[in-house]
Amino acid sequence: MFLSVRLLLLLAVLAPVTSTTNPGVKVKLTQKGLEYGRQLGMIQIQQKLKTIKVPDISGSQKVSPIGKVQYSLTNMHIVNVGLPKSGLGLVPGTGVRLSIGNAFISLNGNWRVKYLRFIKDHGSFDLKVSGLTIGTTIIIQSDETGRPRVSSTNCAATVGGADIKFHGGASWLYNLFRNFIDKALRSALQKQICPLVVDAISDLNPQLKTLNVLAKVDQYAEIEYSMVSSPTVSKSSIDFGLKGVFYNIGKHQEPPFSPAVFSLPPQINNMLYVGMSTFTINSAAFVYNSAGALSLYITDDMIPAGSPIRLNTRTFGAFIPQLSKLFPGLMMKLLVKTAKTPVISFQPNNVTVQASGTVTAYAIQPNATLSPLFVLNLETSVSTRVFVSGMRVAGAVTLNKMDVTLGTSYVGAFQVKSLDNILQMVVKIVVIPKLNAQLAKGYPLPTIGKMKLVNTELKVLKDYMLIGTDVQFTA
Template sequence: MSKRGISAGLSLRLTGDLSRVTPPLARINTSNSPDPIRDKADAGEKIKVSVMMMVMMMMMKMVMMKMVMMYVLGMKPEQQQNVLFQEACKQSECRGRKNYLLLLHCFRMWRHEPNMSSYRNALPVCFPEVMSALSLLLVLLAVASTTLSVNPGVTVRLTDKGLQYGKQLGIAAMQEKLKSIQIPDFSGSESVSPIGKVKYSLTNIQLVNVGLPRSAVALVPGTGVRLTIGDAFMNLHGNWRVKYLRVIKDSGSFDVNVNGLTISTSIVVKSDATGRPVVSSTNCVASVASAKVKFHGGASWLYNLFSKFINKALRNALQKQICPLVDKTVTGLNPKLQTLNVLAKVDKYAEIEYSMVSSPVISQSTLDLNLKGQFYNIGKHQEPPFTPAAFSLPSQNNNMVYMALSAFTANSAGFVYNKAGVLSLYITDDMVRHCSLFYGLKVHKIPLVPKGSPFRLNTKTFGVFIPQIAKQYPGLMMKLLLRAENSPTITFQPKNTTAVATATVTAYAIQPNGTLSPLFILNLESSVSADVYVRGLNIAGRLTLNQLKLSVGTSYVGQFQVGVLDSVLRMVLKVVVIPIVNVQLDKGYPLPAIGKMNLVNPQLQIMKDYMLIGTDVNFTGEVLTPSTSTSCVLPTTAAFTLSASSLKTLMHSCSRRCFTCGATSSCSRWKACVF
């Protein structure tokens, strides 16, 4: 083979710059108005397309490299010593031009000609290019895998019972839509024996009544819902006018009974760019079995003879209008579906995202919406260092809707509030003194502060446990700072919700000039149980202290036994910290909801790794919220002070009433409210 032939045969180059790859979606602007959720979804789609295109480019390059390798290895030695490739390798052009063909040839020459030092020198220059390409390919494949498969934090399941309820609402809406049918005036001529040719016109046709007595819905796996309507009927009324034998005219009214109306359509359920569900109607078919016309006035007995011609015309006119109205009815649901709270504000620190992370999962018996279910700091969406684990819902169908909230959702809330810096609390003497009246304090089972006597947060009290505090800081008030060290970890096990938190407790002596002198820092590990319940459209809860473990982090007053402070800190947590947290938890966190949806008789179960809410729903617009008492509301700010009189009044009210519902001891949640 000549040198020209070799050069021509090897003129194929695997060159390219991945940065040039521009996905088509990156050049599409779907809307002129800004929408953070839509923009975020669009960005996700762009990333997916970009990643997939880059992966395809890399795979094509790898295939071409393999083809070139097979070609090069099949060359004869004299061909391999082509001057062009020798010079290219000597000049180390592999790196600058990213010419993988030259690299492969250099490698071939270096392997078979070990004495050719120039090829040895060229290979290390070229080799990093291949390693870089392979590394990039692996990274892109990993990113693509992560991007295209996302586990939900929340799953909402619609059962057949819920589907039937939705059918009732949909049929009612469709019946109203069909009432808007407008049949245009039409005219024609027919030969009627024995009078001959008759010209007629039907005008002012109005729909009097419409009935949809029989309907059925069924889920279509992977697609959506199949809706069929049978034995529907309509009653129409209008005016008629005829002319025959050239000069004879007559007019009157008529009634039409339309029977045997059947409608069948498929409703496709998808996710739009904002992560909300969207529906559309396809394959609509409508047919009218009969349309019987009855003429009134004039020589109606005569004109009824050609009513069969009118029947056909009316059937055709109706059939042309029904499916467009069905399509409008289905698409009319989208504005309501757009009310899904894909980004629900919780408070001034956090919001929760309920956008769909994938297309609906539709089986023969259920329709699942997989939602992100993740808390974010308002204005700063930062991903937590953990991801949602896969979970599956049990086969329950007693309720219309099931909502599964994973541990990921709960833990993302802890991550967000910890990032916001609100998981800290200054505890003052006023807070402890009046709360302790209803608790008492025992140390090693010995009543140190009996019930009804106040516990004071000062150096005299703590001097009983740590004498050097009273000696170094006599007669000073104290303040405790409780601060979370890490985000709390929440776990769901069958019938049990547990949260574990690590924190520090820093004790300060308050100097006369207001400065704080640190006394000690304790490391605190606590475990609490949660009583979770549904309140309106919110998920709420209450905490109960389980375990407490203390250790000395730093001491500024010398050594002491931390065990003597166990009862003190336990009392502070029970009567001050946990009630404050419970007030916030009792406000609840929004569940995914659409429009004026209300939950009817919700039942909550704690499963492994998630909590399951089974409920019926209605869309009557009546919001049912339980009455609450505001007589026992503790402050929720991270640092606060109360006057002694107001706090005393507050705690006196708390001693007689339930935090949750304001009821007395007859309240079903009374046991969870008392200290």
């Protein structure tokens, strides 16, 4: 896992922190996700092992019957690394264990000997070391920003047998010093492996800092994905908790409600599962309502040209006779806004938004000043379809029902019921399309690097929605 930032992207939120806060977002990485990361990681570790630098080796050895032989091995470099067998397994309560077996490293270099004081010989050699094994445990922690930081512990590497082929020089010398050269080279290689593993892990941390712990949504909001608890490692998955809360940009005011406990189902068919609670979505509603973003002025030019309903005192005067008398021949403007934060609820296969709002009607005077006409109270219910679009969760709403009552009238009493059809039309052809245009932009999921979701499925369950997905990465 440590070998590939792509795998760590799957982990997405792996660092432990100390907190009693329940997460608003949960992430589950399955064994299938680990297997994908292992495949990518072996490519990286293979390239890393090819960078092994074998220092020149020299010394002397008594070789019967010719006596002392001085030797040197120079210009050695790796020509091939093979990692045919590897595994990445979960260690419950601990972390992830990487194991590599039956690996091999091939290198070549030059040899030179001197014996009987004045006789010299030289040539080249090829060495293939087989039976190489590597094992290490990956520890995942949190840095000061709430992003994951990785390190390894208990790294061990062993080098098996070696096959040496000498080229050039007097062939009778080969077997005389084959054994001690074999031992020296295997020792030099073994000393290099674990430090490279440690380096490979450390090299990932700058890339892990690209995790969008604080992701901008738009001019009003950003969402925080910092980790709130240590990962839970089981036999089948790693589960992580994210804060998952929306804030007004530059002003991190906590919402007046807290996330409830929820658990992801024991599904393992996809690489990754992301559970987003109603807390997260309701914190978004709180932010947008606090920012005053849930309001809309509606003017006549926003009504389709072919509609017989126009925003003027003549149309409304047909239902409120005194209106056309007090404000004859004037265009009108409506202000639709929420009266309090909307409430979103998740039930199996159903997302419902309950919203209380007002509609304030104005007459537009010739000098462009606005004269208030009346204020209506709205109680609306909309159904929401949620879906994944790219690396964002998006939505679209449809109106279920709308109840209208009179709040204040500046033009005398009138039958509010008579305005139902007009208001239904305004909401359906103006307000809903505007809202859906914003919802279609979505809000970002937690990501690292160039991540793409594939085979994605979203389900709405009680109190949370579940995204099951596989992942691909591009360079």
